[in-house]
Amino acid sequence: MTVTSPAVTVGTAPAGLNRITADDDLFFKLHSLYPNALVNQLAYRFDTALGRDLLQSWHAHLATGFIARRVRTTRFPIARAHWEPASESLPLRWSDTPIPDHGVLDWFREQAAVEFDPERGLVWQLAGAPTESGGTVVTLVASHVACDGGGMMHAIVDSLGRLNRGETPDRATSAGRLVGPVAGAGRLAADLADARHQLRAVARGVRAARRARGVSEPARNPRPTQPCLPHAETWQPAETIVQLDLAEWDAVAAAHGGTTNGLLIGLAVGALGRSGRIADGAEVRVDIPHSMREADDPRANATTGLPISVRYRDDARADLGRVRADLKAAGLAYRDPATIPPIQHLQPVQMLLPKVVLHRFARTAKAPECLCTNLGRTAQNIARIGEHRARDVIMRPVVNAGPVALFRQVEVGINLAFSCDDHTVTLVVTGGDPDRFPTRDALRELLTAEFAAWGLTPRFW
Known part of the structure; x- marks a missing residue:
């Protein structure tokens, strides 16, 4: 189900320029405050040797594709910046040193620490390395300024399709054509027209906000200040990857009156409660990213969030029937202004807010306490690079290392990302609270107990 809301519709940009969205603008402004704190990553594990040349060929398609874009700012503060095709990209990062098989997850995380520059178009990086067992690991990391999960998937499907069909890299015939034109001689007039467009959008938005002033969202729980564990000043959020049989997952969800989304949410709330972050009986705010992407959509970010409340109980699993009903109600609510x-x-x-004002708000903003992303059955669509089929395919948001005080300040909770193929569910779990999920081992211990409560059999990486 696609939710299209008048509050986030795009509209045709004057003079044909691909203007940035409100989400693009937010990520772009926050990039200067928290550079590359959150990135999207596609990760592969192959049992075969791919070689550098094959990845270099894929790199060439990506460099003319959907995420090969740069932000072009405007002369007028009111007019929106726009996207233009990027003329440069970060080079392929290839290592000849084999990666230990037990170190694959750590290698994936290391590749996510990339210095991006949206105004130059340095917003993605491809990396690969052999493994000690004779296979290959590959990652593609992209800045959230340049794409959300759906935008990244569109870029991957398009570029791999062209590579696997033996086509030549070409912006005009690939998804790169959607990025938009380079601003020409009419840029000044286009910016003036967009400034007028934006002023009208502000007026409409203010009127709509006044009409909806009685509408509220679920509240989040404040983060307890204790315990406060000893950590270094810089902390890497705990993360793990776990796989389960899809048939078992579907059976457990159905047995409890739920869906894939419901079971994902139930596991997340249960793990958060087991950590001590929330009290017995508390209503947990769960945020579910929801794609609004359409065919041939030029937007970098085209996602809205559906928030619901889910009750946590120490002695019971989440009520998946209620979760299902609440998700349906949230989807319907976001269709109506x-x-x-x-x-x-x-x-x-x-x-319209200048960067300095947005930075001030950002320093007091709070992160989701529970974020659940369902990427669906994406793995089988992108599992092949050339003649090689991946053993594992992972799509995930990555929260990079940062000051431990910042994680406590913004009150990060737990993030789960779901994807699957026809047989296997892959969950990527990130614990962003340094005092509830201090290490990967601690996170796995909590998850193991929660999986057992649902009768699920996990296989941790």
Whole structure:
């Protein structure tokens, strides 16, 4: 189900320029405050040797594709910046040193620490290395400024399809054509027209926000200040990858009156509760990213969030029937401007805020306490590079290392990302609270107990 809300519709950009969205603008402005704190990563594990040349060929397709874009700012603060095709990219990062098989997850994480520059178009990087067992590991990392999960998937499907068909890298005939043109002689007039367009959008947004001022979203729980464990000043969030049989997953979800999304949410809330982050009986705010991407959609970010409340109980599993009903109600609410929270209508106003003001708000903003992303059956669509089929395919958001005080300040909780093929579920779990998920081992211990409560059999990497 695609949710299209008047608060986040795109509209045709004047003069044909691909103007950035409110989400693009937010990620772009926050990039200067928290550079590359959150990135998207595609990760592969192959049992065969791919070789550098094959990855270099894929790199060439990516360099003319959907994520090969740069932000071009405007002369007028009111007019939106726009996307232009990038003329440069970060080179392929290839290592000749074999990676130990037990160190694959750590290698994936290391590749996610990339210095991006959205204004130059340095917003993605491809990397690969052999493994000690004779296979290959590969990752593609992209800045959230340049794409959300759906945008990254579109870029991957298009570029791999062209590579596997033996086509020549070409921006004009690939998804790269959607990025938009380079601003020409009419740029000044286009910016003036967009400034007028934005002022009208602000007026409409303010009126809609006033009409929806009685609409509220589920509240989040404040983060307890204790315990406060000893950590170094810089902390890497705990993360793990776990796989399960899809048939078992579907059977457990159905047995409890739920769906894939419901079981994912139930596991996340249960693990958060077991960590001590929330009290017995608390209503947990769960945020579910929801794609609004359409065919031939030029937007970098085209995602909205559906928030619901889920009750945690120490002695019981989450009620998946209630979760299912609440998700349906949240989806319906976001179709109607009258039931969309005012903050969504005010996105055009947010785009007018200068970076310094947004930075001030960002320092007091809070991260989701529980974030559950369902990427669906994506693995089989992108599992082949050339003649090689991957043993494992992972799509995930990565929270990079940062000051431990910052993680406590923004009150990061737990993030789960789900993807699957026809046989296997892959969950990527990130614990962003340094005092509830201090290490990978601690996170795995909590998850093991939660899986057991549902009768699930996990296989941890």
